[in-house]
Amino acid sequence: MSPAPAAPAAPENLTVVGIGADGWDGLPAVSREALGAAEVLIGGARQLALLPGECAGERVPWPSPLRPAVPGLLAAYAGRRVCVLASGDPMFYGIGRTLTEVLAEQAAGGAPAAGLRILPHPSSVSHACARLGWPLEDTEVVTLVGRPAANLVRALYDGRRVLVLSAGARTPAEVAALLREHGFGPTRMRLLEQLGGPRERTAEGTAEGWDLPPGDPLNVLALDCRRAPGTPPLSTVPGLPDDAYEHDGQLTKRHVRAATLAALAPAPGELLWDIGGGSGSIAVEWLRAHRSCRAVSVERDPVRAERIGRNAHTLGVPALRVVTGAAPAALDGLPTPDAVFIGGGLTAPGLLEACWAALPPGGRIVANTVTLESEALLADWYRRHGGELVRLAVARAVPVGGFTGWRQAMPVTQWAAVKPLPASPSPTVPQETEQP
Structure with missing residues (x-):
């Protein structure tokens, strides 16, 4: 067996200093x-x-893009005393995270922090909360540094306080436009520039009246969120109104969607495969469950795939990855899921088999259908693998002449199962033996 390649060298004395x-x-x-x-x-x-x-040390500016350059820089200065400068707290959306992750990859399971020393400085968020009198623990923080402004949408709730870490001088105007677009024009905006420095400056206004020209690129925005009259609220739990989505009818409806997300049970950091994405509602609400959740939506129709991307941006989860293609072929190369939802294409040859094989032990699978053919397929998988097989029926009150009656929607059959963990070997029980 050939020896494993050596990890790239790194400075033995590496200090990160917040400034x-x-x-x-x-x-x-x-x-x-x-x-x-x-x-x-x-x-x-x-x-x-x-x-x-x-x-007097040699001064080395970060190249762009930064992340791919980090291993090479660490190797280039191996054996020398190196200080890396970071804005504020290096471990709060800073270079400290990147360095620890790179060192962990190089350590291959060892101690990634060995030789790494971090000296933090108060972050811009700490400075901002001190200026505003906002309790830090009650303040939502959203960074737009290297991220789309749409990430801010899922933090917008009436009465909430939000701090936005700006990507530059144009971020305040971009945020004001986004607030107006999503019905939060009355929001009070306070611009905090060069916090903690001699050139510290503040300005304020509302999103609907924001007309300040671009100022200092080093800034933080403080938002007192106010929803405009008539703007519908969006819940933090699954089951958003159907009209929150752009769709062509291919949409898991509100009540069934809420039940489906409950069965999928999203948890922080987990990855969902949403197969037959339609309008992307399941993946979108999976991502809204926690900011670290991840999702891939697979949709064979290019028009619908583009629509999924628009819905993700509108509802504040632009990180949703959309794959255009037919499953199971389109699943090749995707990262291992923690959960799989199949909302369409159940009868495609090999689809259920591919999804079940891709799931790790403990992973969840949920499949919905309204057709007898797919229902028979789910009944067979229920017989073979257990789980839960339920029928979801929703009726809506509608006018019937001068009265009111019930209109029944098509019932949905849902199969949900957890892939079992490997069986543990039975412990060996020592046997007594006779002494000679």
């Missing part, structure tokens, strides 16, 4: 000492410019 808009003057002694003793200083051009001449 604020107040620069060198705002650093504690321990951070100044680390920067003064460093042989190599890595950071953004703005951060490096904050250091005085007494920090």
